[in-house]
Amino acid sequence: MTAPLADRTLADRTVVVAGAGGIGGRAVCAALTAAGAHVVAVGSRAESLADVDAAETAVVDLADPVAVAAWAAELRDRRSSIDGLLHLVGGWRGGSAPDDFDWLERRVLTTLRVASRELRDDLGASSAGRLAIVSSASVAQPKWGMANYVTLKSAAETWVQALASGWRAKGTPTAAVTFVVGALDELGAVDDLAAACAALWSVDHEQLNGALVELTPAS
Known part of the structure; x- marks a missing residue:
């Protein structure tokens, strides 16, 4: 069933932005707030959330299921x-070392898995629930020097596809989307990401759910 157009606006919708203190998170929070959303900016450190444009901020360890459950309640x-849940938790380490894999896994995959499991039913109950992550163009061309990173980004994409499949099966007006970028420090990349996140509620869920959307900034 398609949600009425009035139900697909951002006005007063509660949107959680995980990793809100980063360069992408700050831009996304500002764009959502400008569109009328009630933005909940979440980060692991209070200082990273200073001056973020949001209705409220929360310091939460998104890799801790107990902490996430208490915050969500x-x-x-x-x-x-x-x-909405926009997962923008960042982290980068190259190579294939076990310690680097563990460091990245907590940030790239575990925070997504824990937060989305906790909020999955909430998003499914919304008249226009949206979940989005940011993945990397390097997943399509994996290299040994980025083995840990691309493996975990690929796993995150798979998790999102599983969420999309579950919502599709239930017939809810909910969508899970993966945005693919080269690097957020590329010219225009942050602005494109912010605009794409804010536009999620203006597009029908059937068109969005499971989509892999490439964001290619203009040079």
Whole structure:
């Protein structure tokens, strides 16, 4: 069933931005706030969230299921619905060393897995639930020097596809999307990401759900 156009706006929707303190997270929070969303900016350190353009901020270890469950329960008590989870938690280490894999896994995959499991039913109950992650163009051409990183980004993409499949099977007006970028420090990349995230609620869920959207900044 297609949500009415009025239900696919951002006005007063509760959107959680994970990794809000990073360059991409800050831009996305600003774009969502400008569009009328109630933005919940989440990060692992209070100082990283200073001056983020959001209705509220929260310091949460998104890799800790107990901490995430407690935070989500408190959010549900205050907001009538949770309509979006934008996972922008960053992290980069090259190579294939075990320690680097563990460091990246916690940030790239575990935070996504824990947060999305906790909020999955909330997003499914929304009249226009949206989940999005940012992946890397390097996943399509993996190299040994980036083995850990591309492996975990690929796993994150697979997790999102599984979420998309579950929502599709239930017939809910919910969508899980993967944005693919080269690097956020490329000219225009952050602005393109912010605009794409804010536009998620203006596109029908059937068109979005499971989509792999390449964001290629103009040079």
